[in-house]
Amino acid sequence: MDFRLTDEQLQVEEMVRGLSRKEFAPRAAQVDEESRYPAENHRRLAELGLLGMLYPASFGGSEAGPVSYAIALREVAGGCASTGVGMAVTNMTGEAIFRFGSDSQRGHYLPMLAAGKGAGAFALTEPGAGSDAAGLSTFALEDGDGYVLDGSKAFITNGANACVTIVMALTLKSPRKISAFLVEPDTPGFRVGKREHKMGIRGSDTVSLSFEECRVPKSSMLGAPGEGLKIALSTLDGGRIGIASQAIGIARSALSTATEYARDRRQFGQAIGEFQAIQWKLADAATELDAAQLLVFRAVSLKEKGLPYSKEASMAKLFATEAGNRACHSALQVLGGYGYIREYPVERHLRDIRVTTIYEGTSEIQRLVISRALCG
Amino acid sequence: MVFDLTEEQRMIQDTAREFARKEVLPKAAELDENSRFPEELIRQMAELGFMGIAVPEEYGGAGMDNVCYAIAMEEISRACASTGVIMSVNNSLACDPILKFGSEEIKREYLVPMASGKTLGCFGLTEPGSGSDAGSQKTTAVRDGDFYVVDGTKNFITNAPQADTCVLFTMTDKSKAHKGITAFVVDMECKGVSLGKHEKKMGIRASATSSIIFEEVRVPARNRLGNEGDGFKVAMHTLDGGRIGIAAQAIGIARASLEDALSYSKDRKQFGQAICDFQAIQWMLADIATEIDAARLLTWRAAWMKDRKMRHSKESSMAKLYASEAAMRAAVKGVQIHGGYGYISEYPAERHFRDAKITEIYEGTSEIQRLVISAALLKG
Numbered sequence: 001m002d003f004r005l006t007d008e009q010l011q012v013e014e015m016v017r018g019l020s021r022k023e024f025a026p027r028a029a030q031v032d033e034e035s036r037y038p039a040e041n042h043r044r045l046a047e048l049g050l051l052g053m054l055y056p057a058s059f060g061g062s063e064a065g066p067v068s069y070a071i072a073l074r075e076v077a078g079g080c081a082s083t084g085v086g087m088a089v090t091n092m093t094g095e096a097i098f099r100f101g102s103d104s105q106r107g108h109y110l111p112m113l114a115a116g117k118g119a120g121a122f123a124l125t126e127p128g129a130g131s132d133a134a135g136l137s138t139f140a141l142e143d144g145d146g147y148v149l150d151g152s153k154a155f156i157t158n159g160a161n162a163c164v165t166i167v168m169a170l171t172l173k174s175p176r177k178i179s180a181f182l183v184e185p186d187t188p189g190f191r192v193g194k195r196e197h198k199m200g201i202r203g204s205d206t207v208s209l210s211f212e213e214c215r216v217p218k219s220s221m222l223g224a225p226g227e228g229l230k231i232a233l234s235t236l237d238g239g240r241i242g243i244a245s246q247a248i249g250i251a252r253s254a255l256s257t258a259t260e261y262a263r264d265r266r267q268f269g270q271a272i273g274e275f276q277a278i279q280w281k282l283a284d285a286a287t288e289l290d291a292a293q294l295l296v297f298r299a300v301s302l303k304e305k306g307l308p309y310s311k312e313a314s315m316a317k318l319f320a321t322e323a324g325n326r327a328c329h330s331a332l333q334v335l336g337g338y339g340y341i342r343e344y345p346v347e348r349h350l351r352d353i354r355v356t357t358i359y360e361g362t363s364e365i366q367r368l369v370i371s372r373a374l375c376g
Numbered sequence: 377m378v379f380d381l382t383e384e385q386r387m388i389q390d391t392a393r394e395f396a397r398k399e400v401l402p403k404a405a406e407l408d409e410n411s412r413f414p415e416e417l418i419r420q421m422a423e424l425g426f427m428g429i430a431v432p433e434e435y436g437g438a439g440m441d442n443v444c445y446a447i448a449m450e451e452i453s454r455a456c457a458s459t460g461v462i463m464s465v466n467n468s469l470a471c472d473p474i475l476k477f478g479s480e481e482i483k484r485e486y487l488v489p490m491a492s493g494k495t496l497g498c499f500g501l502t503e504p505g506s507g508s509d510a511g512s513q514k515t516t517a518v519r520d521g522d523f524y525v526v527d528g529t530k531n532f533i534t535n536a537p538q539a540d541t542c543v544l545f546t547m548t549d550k551s552k553a554h555k556g557i558t559a560f561v562v563d564m565e566c567k568g569v570s571l572g573k574h575e576k577k578m579g580i581r582a583s584a585t586s587s588i589i590f591e592e593v594r595v596p597a598r599n600r601l602g603n604e605g606d607g608f609k610v611a612m613h614t615l616d617g618g619r620i621g622i623a624a625q626a627i628g629i630a631r632a633s634l635e636d637a638l639s640y641s642k643d644r645k646q647f648g649q650a651i652c653d654f655q656a657i658q659w660m661l662a663d664i665a666t667e668i669d670a671a672r673l674l675t676w677r678a679a680w681m682k683d684r685k686m687r688h689s690k691e692s693s694m695a696k697l698y699a700s701e702a703a704m705r706a707a708v709k710g711v712q713i714h715g716g717y718g719y720i721s722e723y724p725a726e727r728h729f730r731d732a733k734i735t736e737i738y739e740g741t742s743e744i745q746r747l748v749i750s751a752a753l754l755k756g
Contacts, residue, residue, distance in 0.1 A: 282753050287698050300377075368662075370662035
């Protein structure tokens with residue numbers, strides 16, 4: 001048992017915190033206001049080696065490891081949640097290619113992702129297949145020396161800015177077999193559709209994708225035929241740790257604004273932080289966020305050792321996102337009317353964090369994963 | 377960041393789990409029903425070294441760390457929360473302050489027998505009029521040569537009826553409020569010490585709780601812990617450790633709620649299927665399990681910090697606050713999953729509910745924990 005971070009992890013924390021506070025946080029309100037994809041932030045992440053944290057330098061990565069990754073993502077999201085989710089999905093895409101890709105796929109895509117030539121995207125969700133991911137209906141039928149993709153994907157983060165998108169599609173109708181493909185943006189028949197207007201993480205691009213007779217070579221398959229769902233689920237285990245970290249980062253920022261505000265704001269002749277009504281909110285939020293952070297660290301420690309961690313990742317994601325939402329609600333309440341206006345960042349934090357209980361597996365899916373592990 | 381248990385921590389977990397399952401669990405319902413102090417279990421636990429886990433061997437303890445203590449507390453409390461609190465008070469509230477603040481002579485005389493489980497300790501801080509506001513003590517200690525003369529009444533004292541030794545808090549200078557508090561080690565056999573009302577409680581009924589009355593009790597000056605006026609500091613240090621014990625107790629109770637509800641939900645069939653196949657039940661189980669894991673990580677973190685002599689007041693309060701409230705939620709859900717069977721004493725779910733409630737109250741209410749945590753936050 002050792003609750004300390006290593007020196008290297010502490011350095012990552014300090015460096016990314018500095019970057020996020022100096023560069024990302026000051027732009028976050030404007031990025032949100034204009035729903036603008038912060039390409040300059042993505043470039044900065046690339047320069048600092050934060051887009052390929054889960055694979056080695058031989059592929060352009062920084063191989064910082066899952067613990068440092070969780071820390072870095074938390075800090076980035078604390079400054080700008082939109083930048084955080086972009087970073088999360090790019091790292092997740094790279095990790096999937098590193099784990100399941102052929103040598104040529106790794107050699108081709110991983111350096112591009114790490115260098116920020118484009119983002120990575122992960123296309124699993126469809127208009128009719130959300131939590132029931134296996135119910136997707138995009139096809140990829142074998143045709144000569146390639147596959148032809150037909151169908152559409154929904155709610156794809158980074159979809160408009162990706163240099164490579166992992167697309168899950170049915171390669172066999174009966175029995176249903178799902179396979180994964182690496183699709184490049186200029187592939188004929190592949191089109192980026194509607195950009196969604198969202199409640200929060202407005203700087204992150206969320207788009208639909210459509211595939212119409214989109215022909216990809218056989219060499220674009222990630223992993224073996226039929227391995228798609230396995231790749232998706234194991235990638236999401238890692239992704240969930242990312243989203244849990246994102247939630248902690250957002251909520252910590254909200255809590256820190258609320259704590260500062262409670263110290264300064266005076267009502268009834270005293271700082272509102274002297275009222276127990278306010279103290280209680282701060283204490284509960286801080287306690288739950290510490291617990292969330294420990295659940296995340298436990299899950300990433302298991303991952304780092306190559307041990308199974310699905311249940312623990314689900315617990316971390318469920319707990320961190322729900323606790324993070326509660327913390328942001330409380331923080332907004334502490335600020336009262338000022339919490340509701342855009343002069344303060346807390347209303348953005350609340351809008352941003354709302355999605356964390358939904359994407360990469362809703363809270364309901366996390367509870368399914370956990371209860372299945374319990375009930376056996 | 378390493379979450380693995382050490383060899384020693386795993387060993388005590390196995391030992392405590394096995395002992396709890398074989399010896400403690402079969403008796404828990406009867407102990408509760410009869411409000412019977414489990415003397416035989418305490419003797420067995422003494423042999424296992426559980427009465428002074430984090431006390432060095434030279435002072436009669438097992439010489440392990442505070443993570444070991446939290447682990448053993450969880451396992452014992454999983455089987456019987458009453459037995460858990462008896463152990464916790466002895467370890468955290470009686471042994472620990474003497475280890476930290478007692479003179480060598482006092483350690484030899486009182487700590488060695490207590491840590492080895494030959495004697496039992498209690499902790500006299502609470503008074504009828506002084507609960508969360510521990511600074512408002514009325515019990516007085518007046519210096520008289522090599523002695524202090526103690527007068528006053530302590531209330532809700534766990535282990536009091538069986539205790540041989542009391543770590544007692546008194547006022548030596550009323551004008552200084554909490555800075556006028558002084559702590560002593562008092563022999564319960566002393567002339568003038570008597571037991572008051574034996575409380576009937578909602579839960580942890582096998583643990584005895586009574587008031588202690590001190591009438592012109594002459595306590596040797598050498599039994600003082602620290603200096604005059606150090607008492608509040610002694611109490612706060614002690615409770616920082618005690619809260620780790622109660623957090624672990626709460627986790628044990630929560631686990632009991634979960635494990636019992638889980639096995640019930642697999643057997644119980646309604647609408648043609650086991651009720652654990654309904655999402656309504658699955659959700660409750662998933663939430664309890666997640667919260668238990670969160671609570672345990674907070675608790676082990678605090679214990680780990682105590683082992684490293686790091687300041688851990690805030691972390692202990694977070695562990696205690698979170699674990700006790702999570703245990704209460706777990707116990708409420710545990711009863712609900714059992715339905716009518718959760719309400720009758722044939723099943724242990726209702727006992728867990730009654731036992732869980734106290735963890736939100738003693739050794740600092742949830743409200744006091746929130747005060748500690750928010751003060752640390754606002755101080756920045």
